Amino acid sequence: MAIATTCPYCGVGCGVTARPGADRALTVTGDAAHPANLGRLCSKGSSLAETVGLEGRLLSPRIGGQEASWEAALSLVAARFRDTIAAHGPDSVALYVSGQLLTEDYYVANKLMKGFIGSANIDTNSRLCMSSTVAGHKRAFGSDTVPGQYEDLEEADLVVLVGSNLGWCHPVLYQRLAAAKAARPAMRVVNIDPRRTATSDIADLHLPLAPGSDVALFNALLAEIDARGAADWGYLARVEGYDAAVAAARASDPAATGLDAGDIARFLDLWIGTEKVVTVFSQGVNQSSSGADKVNAILNCHLATGRIGRPGMGPFSVTGQPNAMGGREVGGMANMLACHLEIENPDHRAAVQGFWSAPVMAERPGLKAVDMFRAVEDGRIKALWIICTNPAVTMPDAGRVAAAIAACPFVVVSDIMAQTDTTRLAHVLLPATGWGEKDGTVTNSERRISRQRALFAAPGQARDDWRVLAEVGARMGWPEAFGWAGPAAVFREHAALSGVAGGLGSDFDISALKDIGDADYAALQPFCWPKTSAREGGRFFADGRFHTPSGKGRMLPLTPRPPAAATSAAFPFRLNTGRIRDQWHTMTRTGLSARLNQHIAEPFLEVHPEDAALYGLEPAGLAHVTSPTGTAILRVLVTPRVRRGDLFAPMHWTGETAPSGRIDRLVAAVTDPISGQPESKAAVAGVTPFVAAWYGFAVSAQDFQPDCAYWAKARAARGYRAELAGLEAPADWETEARRLFGLPGAEAMTIADPSRGLARMALREEGRIRAALFVAREPVAVARTHLAGLVGEMDNDALAGRPGGDRPDPGAIVCACFNVGVNTIAAAIAGGAVTVETLGAALKAGTNCGSCRAEIRGLIHAHTATAAE
Numbered sequence: 001m002a003i004a005t006t007c008p009y010c011g012v013g014c015g016v017t018a019r020p021g022a023d024r025a026l027t028v029t030g031d032a033a034h035p036a037n038l039g040r041l042c043s044k045g046s047s048l049a050e051t052v053g054l055e056g057r058l059l060s061p062r063i064g065g066q067e068a069s070w071e072a073a074l075s076l077v078a079a080r081f082r083d084t085i086a087a088h089g090p091d092s093v094a095l096y097v098s099g100q101l102l103t104e105d106y107y108v109a110n111k112l113m114k115g116f117i118g119s120a121n122i123d124t125n126s127r128l129c130m131s132s133t134v135a136g137h138k139r140a141f142g143s144d145t146v147p148g149q150y151e152d153l154e155e156a157d158l159v160v161l162v163g164s165n166l167g168w169c170h171p172v173l174y175q176r177l178a179a180a181k182a183a184r185p186a187m188r189v190v191n192i193d194p195r196r197t198a199t200s201d202i203a204d205l206h207l208p209l210a211p212g213s214d215v216a217l218f219n220a221l222l223a224e225i226d227a228r229g230a231a232d233w234g235y236l237a238r239v240e241g242y243d244a245a246v247a248a249a250r251a252s253d254p255a256a257t258g259l260d261a262g263d264i265a266r267f268l269d270l271w272i273g274t275e276k277v278v279t280v281f282s283q284g285v286n287q288s289s290s291g292a293d294k295v296n297a298i299l300n301c302h303l304a305t306g307r308i309g310r311p312g313m314g315p316f317s318v319t320g321q322p323n324a325m326g327g328r329e330v331g332g333m334a335n336m337l338a339c340h341l342e343i344e345n346p347d348h349r350a351a352v353q354g355f356w357s358a359p360v361m362a363e364r365p366g367l368k369a370v371d372m373f374r375a376v377e378d379g380r381i382k383a384l385w386i387i388c389t390n391p392a393v394t395m396p397d398a399g400r401v402a403a404a405i406a407a408c409p410f411v412v413v414s415d416i417m418a419q420t421d422t423t424r425l426a427h428v429l430l431p432a433t434g435w436g437e438k439d440g441t442v443t444n445s446e447r448r449i450s451r452q453r454a455l456f457a458a459p460g461q462a463r464d465d466w467r468v469l470a471e472v473g474a475r476m477g478w479p480e481a482f483g484w485a486g487p488a489a490v491f492r493e494h495a496a497l498s499g500v501a502g503g504l505g506s507d508f509d510i511s512a513l514k515d516i517g518d519a520d521y522a523a524l525q526p527f528c529w530p531k532t533s534a535r536e537g538g539r540f541f542a543d544g545r546f547h548t549p550s551g552k553g554r555m556l557p558l559t560p561r562p563p564a565a566a567t568s569a570a571f572p573f574r575l576n577t578g579r580i581r582d583q584w585h586t587m588t589r590t591g592l593s594a595r596l597n598q599h600i601a602e603p604f605l606e607v608h609p610e611d612a613a614l615y616g617l618e619p620a621g622l623a624h625v626t627s628p629t630g631t632a633i634l635r636v637l638v639t640p641r642v643r644r645g646d647l648f649a650p651m652h653w654t655g656e657t658a659p660s661g662r663i664d665r666l667v668a669a670v671t672d673p674i675s676g677q678p679e680s681k682a683a684v685a686g687v688t689p690f691v692a693a694w695y696g697f698a699v700s701a702q703d704f705q706p707d708c709a710y711w712a713k714a715r716a717a718r719g720y721r722a723e724l725a726g727l728e729a730p731a732d733w734e735t736e737a738r739r740l741f742g743l744p745g746a747e748a749m750t751i752a753d754p755s756r757g758l759a760r761m762a763l764r765e766e767g768r769i770r771a772a773l774f775v776a777r778e779p780v781a782v783a784r785t786h787l788a789g790l791v792g793e794m795d796n797d798a799l800a801g802r803p804g805g806d807r808p809d810p811g812a813i814v815c816a817c818f819n820v821g822v823n824t825i826a827a828a829i830a831g832g833a834v835t836v837e838t839l840g841a842a843l844k845a846g847t848n849c850g851s852c853r854a855e856i857r858g859l860i861h862a863h864t865a866t867a868a869e
Contacts, residue, residue: 004031006442006450007045008100008435009584011319012036012173013444014045015526018436020455024052026436034526036150036444042171042849043582043596043816050593052436052456058418059460062429070461073428074468077385078475080410081117084383090119090360094372094381097332098388099126099321100585102440102452104490105465106323107330108482109387110338112473113366114331115358116481120343120366121381123334125389126327127369128396128678129320132286134328134336135675136295137317140303140554142547143340143507144328147540148278148314149528150446154180155312158274160190162214162298163284163681167198168581170282170318171851173445178202178850188270192217193284194576195606195648196641201854205266208643210258211574211682214285215560217257217264218297219249224268225304226250235306238544241555245300248557256560258643271301276312283320283578287681289564292674296556303553309542318445325443329508329529330494334366335676338494339501340508351504355497356481368676370396370669377404385412387465388432390586392421393654396667396678397629414465417588421655421662431462435589438464440487441524447537449510450526466490488521502532507540507547563682564670567645571627571684573611576648577663578681581851582816583652591657594715598785598813599852602712602723603661605634606648607687612638615687620779622690622710622725625649627683630665633690633710635723647685658712694757696724697780700741700771701791707740716788733759733775741771751799760799767794774801783809785821814859815845815852825859834860 007014015034019027026049032039061073084092095113097106113122137144153159154176166174181187181202191203192214200206209217225231226246236242254264271277279302285294298315307313319325331338341348343365353361367375373395375381384405392402405411405425413426416434423429436455443449458464466487473482484490492514499511510531516524528537546553567574582596590596605623607615617623619638625631625647634649642648653661667683692709701719708726715721730736733752738744746763753759757777762769769790774780782801786809790798803809810821820843833839836853839860840846846853 003453003455004034004451005453005455006322007041007048008322008452008589009044010170011321011324011445012170013322013442013448013450014041014172015450016041016045016048018455024054024456026052026455034450036446036448036450036526037172040172040175040849042851044584044590046817046848047590047593047596048435050595051589053592054459055592056417056419057459057462058415058423058429058431059462060431061461064427070463073430074471074475077412077428078472081383081472082476084410085117088382090117091121091366092381093117093119093383094121094367094375094385096369096372096384096386096389096391097122097124097327099124099129099319099324099327100388101323101327101465102438102442102487103323103326103330103494104440104487105469106327106332107338107490107494108466108469108473110331111356112469112482114337114343114362115353115356116360116473116476116478118360118362120334120362120364121372122332122366123369123372124327124332125369125391125394126321126324127333127676128287128394128680129283130286130317130324131333131677132288132291132672132675133295133317134333135292135672136299139292139296139556140299141541142549145507145540145547146317146445146447147309148316148446149539150176152278152312152314152316153177153280156276156278157186157312158188158190158270158277160192160271160277160279161199161203162192162279162281163286164280164282164318165193165197165199165578166280166282166318167201167851167854169320169579171581171849173318174199175850188274190267190270194643194646198581198851198854201857205263205270207259207263207267210256211576211646212288212290212563213257213560214294215290215297215558216252216254217259218301219252219558219560220254220264221268221271221301222246222249222297222304225272225301228272230272231304232306235544236304238546239303239553239555240550241557242304244557245555248559252560275307277307278312278314278316280316280318282318284681286677287679288677289670289672289679290561291672291677293558293561297558300555300558303555309539314539323442325445325447326441329443334368334372339498340506341501341504348504351500352497355500358481368671370671370676370678373401373404376408382408383410384408385414386422387414390420390422390654392425393586393662394651394664395669396664396680397669398662398664399630400669414468416462419656420586420588430468431460432468433458433462433464437462440466441491443529446528448526448528451524486518488516488518491521492516502530505547564679565668565682565684567684571686573645573647573685573687575625575627575666575683575685576646576681577651577667577683578648580650580652583650585652586654587652587657592715594717595816595819597714597716598819599816601714601721603632603634603650603653603658603663604637605687606637606639606642608642608644608646609638609640610644612636616689617687618689622692624688624690625666626686627666627668629668632663632666633660647687653712657714660710661712690725692725692727694726694729694775694777695779696773696775697782697784697787698722698724698740698771698773699788699791702742702770704741704771716791718788718791721784721788729757733773734761737761737763737771737773740773743770746770749799760801762798768792769795769798772798783811785810785812814855817848818844820845822859825856829860836860
């Protein structure tokens with residue numbers, strides 16, 4: 001039976017058609033009827049069926065590392081929270097939650113913390129990715145409202161992408177934009193990003209501005225809007241602050257962007273000369289010590305020209321997590337109340353408290369994420385509950401955060417996985433349901449609410465997060481307030497509260513669904529809020545009606561500020577962190593898919609060629625990266641995609657996958673003073689070569705645990721693969737290989753040349769390869785995809801490290817959707833497939849999510865350039 005559900009990854013909110021079978025077998029396709037994706041899925045969404053296995057799952061509660069009953073675990077959590085509050089007050093406890101929770105989970109957590117415990121110490125990992133947008137929206141609009149819809153990207157004549165690698169981070173939305181541009185070649189795209197990324201592939205203009213200089217660029221635009229008389233004075237009658245904003249814009253220097261003056265002029269001409277313009281922004285804007293100002297600099301330009309809330313025009317924030325928006329709707333952050341109400345507004349507090357019949361109500365904002373973990377560190381927070389997130393890896397200054405959690409008197413962690421950097425620090429572990437087992441709603445970046453539906457029964461003793469929170473609330477003394485029968489009942493209460501909020505002037509109102517029955521909830525179709533008796537969906541602010549006290553929009557005077565940390569002789573680089581195409585967050589799900597590990601299987605560091613030469617960094621070598629807060633060892637990728645003086649590293653690797661690659665240990669915990677969002681795009685760093693005594697590559701049918709200075713492990717088609725490097729070589733590599741793979745009695749095939757530091761060995765049982773290890777004094781040059789495919793085979797030529805002529809090596813995977821490797825693509829290009837379209841027709845590569853098309857185009861360009869020499 002086909003079940004319509006929603007993808008659990010980025011904020012695009014793609015619809016998924018899932019067909020579950022026996023033993024958790026699953027077939028996944030895009031839902032052609034879902035308005036967000038119209039049937040498209042990216043490589044991650046296409047691989048969902050490969051991520052629903054139970055390997056590594058937490059399947060029963062644990063107390064002190066020992067299996068326990070739910071009754072014992074819940075009673076302990078309730079008692080410890082209750083006793084801590086009685087002894088130290090409500091602000092001595094905290095919840096840290098996640099943008100991957102369903103809205104129903106988020107609602108219950110927020111109600112428990114703010115309305116019954118009486119503290120606003122509930123914050124979310126969404127603080128790390130989009131809170132600057134929330135702050136910017138509220139300052140300009142008086143509410144956290146995304147004005148537009150996805151169709152605006154297709155209807156615009158100019159789309160400006162700011163700090164957004166849409167091609168890799170929101171691939172389906174990128175494909176909608178690419179298709180619109182192909183259909184209307186006159187459409188223009190500008191990509192504003194210090195790096196040249198896959199998204200730059202469709203850009204008519206790429207502006208590699210200096211990190212943190214976005215305000216200077218958009219101030220230049222605002223000043224030019226005024227100078228050319230391009231302001232919309234009719235619309236500005238409904239906007240405050242124009243003169244002060246323009247004066248501040250004129251006072252700032254566009255040279256701070258580091259951009260060519262001609263490129264700036266071209267951008268200004270395009271933006272001012274095109275009425276239907278959409279400015280899309282994401283983490284490059286948000287993750288900054290001046291993130292809220294960056295958001296408002298963009299909003300200033302749209303407000304000044306009245307280009308907002310109409311088809312094909314407006315500012316558009318795209319969120320990183322599947323339900324960051326749903327969390328915003330229920331007040332899931334420390335400075336918000338449910339349904340976009342204000343925690344510091346006494347009328348709003350009274351309304352919510354009355355609706356909940358709550359005994360107390362938080363009267364002031366709680367601690368935002370960075371401050372929350374500082375309070376854990378200094379002892380103000382004595383009981384902490386972490387739900388559906390891994391802050392020991394993902395928080396800035398992650399090493400310090402991990403130490404703070406470890407020292408906290410009482411830590412509860414709800415997770416689907418038994419072993420993470422954070423679960424290892426918990427006193428109580430609670431097994432949660434994951435995607436495919438949960439039932440509820442999520443909201444995407446265009447305000448569209450969709451259903452996630454259960455495909456399988458909950459495994460083991462796993463329970464839904466909303467139910468666990470409700471059961472703790474009941475045990476703390478409030479059984480009636482937390483007595484819902486199911487997620488539909490939670491949703492009804494949320495919808496009813498939104499009607500109260502609507503009566504107070506809130507933009508978020510879905511009260512038309514306050515009486516929805518269980519059957520209708522089960523069948524609920526995607527819709528954009530608001531949803532009331534008078535209105536459903538649509539755009540906001542075209543009419544100049546805002547949610548500020550005056551009812552007018554607000555423009556702000558903004559002065560550009562550089563990143564918080566200054567570079568120095570010890571730390572001369574700017575370190576930018578972000579995501580890669582085929583992985584999600586800390587790889588809890590995506591890391592289970594061998595296919596998704598083939599494109600990029602280890603953490604890396606992008607370095608400009610001139611910087612690499614200056615600092616002695618070799619391509620494919622290893623780099624030792626340092627910052628004032630931590631260190632990392634990363635594979636070197638020498639590329640002109642980054643500016644001189646800039647570095648880029650992805651954030652996905654953990655203690656399970658690459659302990660030395662945990663990049664957020666290097667990011668300082670400096671935050672935007674308005675939003676509290678950390679600056680993850682402009683840390684300072686130093687780089688030196690990591691000089692290893694040996695390098696290795698390993699494959700194994702079974703999981704194994706490396707023990708060396710550098711290792712990065714990933715799932716492979718028939719087991720696991722790992723990159724290795726060490727500071728001291730063992731005396732006997734065969735003995736070391738047997739120990740590493742746990743195969744003391746296996747038959748060994750070995751080639752060794754100690755004088756050259758070379759060793760190759762394959763371990764076999766019953767004639768079939770169980771594991772292999774290749775070692776050299778330089779990074780090992782072997783056909784990795786080929787070797788991973790030999791595990792389990794009866795092969796006598798494995799030590800060659802490369803396939804024979806009768807077994808072509810596909811090479812490193814470029815297209816994860818169709819498993820097409822670089823060597824296969826190169827052969828097709830040599831055979832005459834010299835456009836992305838003809839190559840796609842021949843191999844299918846690039847024809848699904850399209851996020852590999854830029855790389856394919858680069859391979860075609862390299863081939864044709866070589867052929868022309």
